[in-house]
Amino acid sequence: MSAPDIASDRPPAGALARLAARPAVWASLAFVAALALLPYSAPLFHALFPELPRPLYTRASFLDLALSHAGLVGLASLVVVSLGIAIGIFVTRPAGRDFAGPVDTLTAVGQTFPPTAVLALAVPAIGYGGAPTVIALIVYGLLPVVSATIAGLGAVPAAPVQAADGIGLSPAGRLVKVELPLAAPVILSGIRTSVILNIGTATIGSTVGALTLGSPIIEGLSGSNPAYVLQGALLVGLFAVATDLWFDELERALH
Amino acid sequence: MIVLDRLTKRYGPTVAVDQLSLTVPTGSICALVGASGCGKSTTLRLINRLIEPDGGRVLIEGTDAASLPPVALRRRIGYVIQSIGLFPHWSIARNISTVPELLGWTPARIAARVDELLDLVGLDPALYRHRRPHQLSGGQQQRVGVARALAADPDLLLMDEPFGALDPVTRDGLQGALIDIQARTGKTVVIVTHDIDEAIRLASRIAVLDGGRLIQQGTPRELLAHPANSFVEAFVGGPRRGLRLLQVTPVGERTDYTVDHGDAREPIAADAMLDAALAQMVAGGIDRLPVLDRAAGRRGTLSLADVVTS
Known part of the structure; x- marks a missing residue:
């Protein structure tokens, strides 16, 4: 057996060290640790809030809340990214250029429209639970992705596009091989904004019966239990920070 | 085409x-x-x-x-x-x-x-x-x-x-x-x-x-x-x-092949352009150059007057 084969059986030298140097790894570990340790933190919250009879949220497990929260945000983001990029592409093509203005206005309205109002409107139509929450997140999260796609495609330098046409790339080939890769960093920053916004916004889904990390917050607010609010907020905050740092990694990998 | x-x-x-x-x-x-x-x-x-x-x-x-x-x-x-x-x-x-x-x-x-x-x-x-x-x-x-x-x-x-x-x-x-x-x-x-x-x-x-x-x-x-x-x-x-x-006119066109310059000077090629010939004349302070037409195997002379009049 040759030397390189033996070497490849061992973990790559310094891989752990490199992993440990990443803030995203630490933030994720903190999030996981908080999820794992919170169920055992009753004594701590008893000490912090001695006036509360039940200072630890137990109606649902924090892990279930986090998984459901991530699922709702993930589903909404999947739709937001595919729909947002598709819209951004459409209005920057010759065929869709006339729609650029109206689409811009519409997505901007989507973001100024309060997500709570979207929930209030959606519930009578489709009932309580996760579905109205996902709809609200989609409406709310679309703008950053659409505008980043438009901005990113608009900022692609003219010369490579001109050359792509001239040497015989088809319009679709030019988009996929030249325009989107060159616009990718800008589009990714829009996706990052959208996802982070929605990790926070998803908490309000708990007002209409969705299971999210907002559930302890909402219940804590209505039941005057600041310990619940603190537990929910801590987890949402760590989730958002960890996700944001992973986007940071991704953006750096792209450059 | x-x-x-x-x-x-x-x-x-x-x-x-x-x-x-x-x-x-x-x-x-x-x-x-x-x-x-x-x-x-x-x-x-x-x-x-x-x-x-x-x-x-x-x-x-x-x-x-x-x-x-x-x-x-x-x-x-x-x-x-x-x-x-x-x-x-x-x-x-x-x-x-x-x-x-x-x-x-x-x-x-x-x-x-x-x-x-x-x-x-x-x-x-x-x-x-x-x-x-x-x-x-x-x-x-x-x-x-x-x-x-x-x-x-x-x-x-x-x-x-x-x-x-x-x-x-x-x-x-x-x-x-x-x-x-x-x-x-x-x-x-x-x-x-x-x-x-x-x-x-x-x-x-x-x-x-x-x-x-x-x-x-x-x-x-x-x-x-x-x-x-x-x-x-x-x-x-x-x-x-x-x-x-002068840049697009070959030396050979203006050369008098009936006169061999007979100079020891390095001849200019017949397919060089007149601007190069003129430059050599000006640089050397001379008004005649030996010309070598390698393809036809003949020698001739280019004078300053030939450069300017066709």
């Missing part, structure tokens, strides 16, 4: 290209020259159908370009632009292999072609293959631009002011490279330029455009010796026209 047949392009009330007819023989370099907005770039873009004409036809080897799918047509035609437009996110090799990849060449054939082309444009494949465009100078980037245009071995090469953004020394090097490449590959080249010296140096035929119309076409010598009107005369040099004429 490229034939432009009464080609017309309008933008609203403006006629960008007006009933332009022009023939570019296979294996020649044709320069389209004129001031900004004369329609020369528009004409070039009509050939590979980046824009569609409002009238007239483009015939490429007898086939009407309008009858071919535009994308397929462009893959058969090399295209080089002033802004170069290399794909910044790809290596030099991948940039060059864009069209061969689209045409479904095998990886081995593509890799061999990339190295061949880098050699052709004077860049060491081992050194440049894996570099990114931003790691190259402007002149090197345009060499890659030319290689990319030649990648699928097109018979026709369109160049839109390819060397216009380069410094004079780099431009001179690339012009030399183009002459060399054309001589070795026999490509038909249509080059747009506003630089008459570039046109004189590169082109076997020059077409002067003004206001979308073809004003005059001919060899560089014909244009310099007999400009059709004052516009062409001004364009080809005005007061410097005589000096440029």
Whole structure:
């Protein structure tokens, strides 16, 4: 057996060290640790809030809340990214250029429209639970992705596009091989904004019966239990920070 | 052979290209020259159908370009632009292999072609293959631009002011490279330029455009010796026209072969141009030069009077 084969059986030298140097790894570990340790933190919250009879949220497990929260945000983001990029592409093509203005206005309205109002409107139509929450997140999260796609495609330098046409790339080939890769960093920053916004916004889904990390917050607010609010907020905050740092990694990998 | 047949392009009330007819023989370099907005770039873009004409036809080897799918047509035609437009996110090799990849060449054939082309444009494949465009100078980037245009071995090469953004020394090097490449590959080249010296140096035929119309076409010598009107005369040099004429007139034409100079001085070649002969006379403070016509195996004498009077 040759030397390189033996070497490849061992973990790559310094891989752990490199992993440990990443803030995203630490933030994720903190999030996981908080999820794992919170169920055992009753004594701590008893000490912090001695006036509360039940200072630890137990109606649902924090892990279930986090998984459901991530699922709702993930589903909404999947739709937001595919729909947002598709819209951004459409209005920057010759065929869709006339729609650029109206689409811009519409997505901007989507973001100024309060997500709570979207929930209030959606519930009578489709009932309580996760579905109205996902709809609200989609409406709310679309703008950053659409505008980043438009901005990113608009900022692609003219010369490579001109050359792509001239040497015989088809319009679709030019988009996929030249325009989107060159616009990718800008589009990714829009996706990052959208996802982070929605990790926070998803908490309000708990007002209409969705299971999210907002559930302890909402219940804590209505039941005057600041310990619940603190537990929910801590987890949402760590989730958002960890996700944001992973986007940071991704953006750096792209450059 | 490229034939432009009464080609017309309008933008609203403006006629960008007006009933332009022009023939570019296979294996020649044709320069389209004129001031900004004369329609020369528009004409070039009509050939590979980046824009569609409002009238007239483009015939490429007898086939009407309008009858071919535009994308397929462009893959058969090399295209080089002033802004170069290399794909910044790809290596030099991948940039060059864009069209061969689209045409479904095998990886081995593509890799061999990339190295061949880098050699052709004077860049060491081992050194440049894996570099990114931003790691190259402007002149090197345009060499890659030319290689990319030649990648699928097109018979026709369109160049839109390819060397216009380069410094004079780099431009001179690339012009030399183009002459060399054309001589070795026999490509038909249509080059747009506003630089008459570039046109004189590169082109076997020059077409002067003004206001979308073809004003005059001919060899560089014909244009310099007999400009059709004052516009062409001004364009080809005005007061410097005589000096440029020296650049395109071979020494042999003015040499008196009945007189052997008999000088020990190194003779000038009969196929050198008169400007080089004049430069030697001025530098040496002499009014006669020995001439050697190697092809015909004869010697003669060029006098200063022969240089200036035909």
